[in-house]
Amino acid sequence: MGIHPTRFLRSIDALAVIGRRPDGGVERLAFSPADKAGRDWVEARMRELGLEIHVDPIGNLLGIRAGREDGSIVLMGSHTDTVAAAGRFDGSLGVVAALEAVAALNDAGVVTECPIGVVSFMNEEGVRFMPDMMGSLYVTGQIDLDTARRIVGIDGTTIGENIDRNGFAGASDWRQRPIGAYLELHIEQGPVLEGEDRTIGVVEGVQGLTWLEVVFEGLSNHAGTTPMALRRDAGYAAGALTRSVREMAIDRGEPLRATVGSVHWKPNLINVIAREAAVTVDLRHPTSAALADAEARVEASAREIAAAEGLRIRIRRLVHAAPVRFDELLVGHVQAAADSHGFSSRRMLSGAGHDAQIMAARCPCAMVFVPSRGGVSHSPLEYTAPEHLVAGAEVLLGAALRAADVRTMRREKMNIIE
Numbered sequence: 001m002g003i004h005p006t007r008f009l010r011s012i013d014a015l016a017v018i019g020r021r022p023d024g025g026v027e028r029l030a031f032s033p034a035d036k037a038g039r040d041w042v043e044a045r046m047r048e049l050g051l052e053i054h055v056d057p058i059g060n061l062l063g064i065r066a067g068r069e070d071g072s073i074v075l076m077g078s079h080t081d082t083v084a085a086a087g088r089f090d091g092s093l094g095v096v097a098a099l100e101a102v103a104a105l106n107d108a109g110v111v112t113e114c115p116i117g118v119v120s121f122m123n124e125e126g127v128r129f130m131p132d133m134m135g136s137l138y139v140t141g142q143i144d145l146d147t148a149r150r151i152v153g154i155d156g157t158t159i160g161e162n163i164d165r166n167g168f169a170g171a172s173d174w175r176q177r178p179i180g181a182y183l184e185l186h187i188e189q190g191p192v193l194e195g196e197d198r199t200i201g202v203v204e205g206v207q208g209l210t211w212l213e214v215v216f217e218g219l220s221n222h223a224g225t226t227p228m229a230l231r232r233d234a235g236y237a238a239g240a241l242t243r244s245v246r247e248m249a250i251d252r253g254e255p256l257r258a259t260v261g262s263v264h265w266k267p268n269l270i271n272v273i274a275r276e277a278a279v280t281v282d283l284r285h286p287t288s289a290a291l292a293d294a295e296a297r298v299e300a301s302a303r304e305i306a307a308a309e310g311l312r313i314r315i316r317r318l319v320h321a322a323p324v325r326f327d328e329l330l331v332g333h334v335q336a337a338a339d340s341h342g343f344s345s346r347r348m349l350s351g352a353g354h355d356a357q358i359m360a361a362r363c364p365c366a367m368v369f370v371p372s373r374g375g376v377s378h379s380p381l382e383y384t385a386p387e388h389l390v391a392g393a394e395v396l397l398g399a400a401l402r403a404a405d406v407r408t409m410r411r412e413k414m415n416i417i418e
């Protein structure tokens with residue numbers, strides 16, 4: 001039993017036709033007609049595979065394959081919405097691979113102990129309507145339907161209008177059902193696997209993230225007449241903070257990542273000392289303690305810089321996502337599945353956000369990564385080699401079987417997957 005490579009790769013191509021761009025990329029923004037068309041394609045495939053279909057009021061799409069027992073569902077999936085000018089693999093890979101895994105079970109006539117589910121979560125990307133990972137936030141009870149429906153997008157329309165106009169809503173309340181595990185196959189979206197020439201990333205968790213905004217306020221004055229010693233220069237403070245953030249990250253060392261990605265100066269003119277500078281700081285680390293320490297260091301440094309220059313300062317935390325550790329047993333199933341196929345692998349953390357980190361609040365989760373050429377993602381240039389796509393789907397299937405069928409596999413000496 002295993003993945004049917006031709007059928008699987010053709011399915012990826014078929015989904016990539018929906019919302020295709022002239023440059024070869026794909027665009028299916030959440031709650032748009034193209035997003036709906038992508039979901040309709042997935043739903044049609046679910047019907048072909050004999051799955052019991054559930055659509056909830058926010059538009060999450062789930063197909064269930066019955067098990068021997070009506071117990072906790074082992075979910076596989078990802079998302080089929082995309083950013084603008086996206087590639088064909090981010091999200092889609094995880095959903096199409098889950099469908100292919102079910103097709104492989106059907107081919108082999110295997111009945112698992114637990115039901116198996118294929119899910120395509122709503123609005124993972126969050127580029128049209130924030131927050132991202134909305135579908136899994138809904139499933140885990142972290143956002144309610146009324147709040148979500150009232151959210152206004154970048155085009156001025158609400159999610160509710162788009163759900164009603166494009167027919168996303170279903171009546172299922174499948175999130176009430178017991179969920180035993182969630183497994184997500186995804187492209188790495190980074191350079192590590194390619195750089196080490198490895199096929200599979202066994203993902204142990206997702207690093208934490210903190211976004212800060214630091215605003216320095218000084219005094220605008222003439223660039224030619226104001227002596228250096230008398231300046232209260234917010235622009236200078238922004239530069240000093242940028243340097244200090246970089247030095248702090250180097251001093252602390254990997255895996256801390258610290259970035260000043262945006263500085264806005266007022267009035268931003270060549271011959272005027274800046275009266276205000278708003279600086280953003282993006283901090284990432286796999287542990288809460290180190291993330292909090294980095295945040296405290298940035299704050300202390302910003303206050304020191306402000307005091308030395310005679311500036312007022314405001315510091316605001318814009319976003320905080322705690323680090324997530326995936327379930328050890330489930331991560332072990334991913335590792336065992338990769339090993340059983342002889343795929344080279346490495347343990348790693350995800351640098352990007354995924355539905356799996358949200359679902360981790362609800363059930364055991366793990367992820368499988370496959371290499372991204374050049375580490376490129378969120379671009380029409382996104383590419384993963386066909387053999388890596390197939391390998392990822394095999395590992396997803398193997399891990400799901402181990403999670404859904406531990407008792408069956410023991411009884412049958414694991415020969416169903418060998």
Ligand SMILES: [Zn+2]
Pocket residue numbers: 079090091124186
């Ligand atoms: Zn994604």
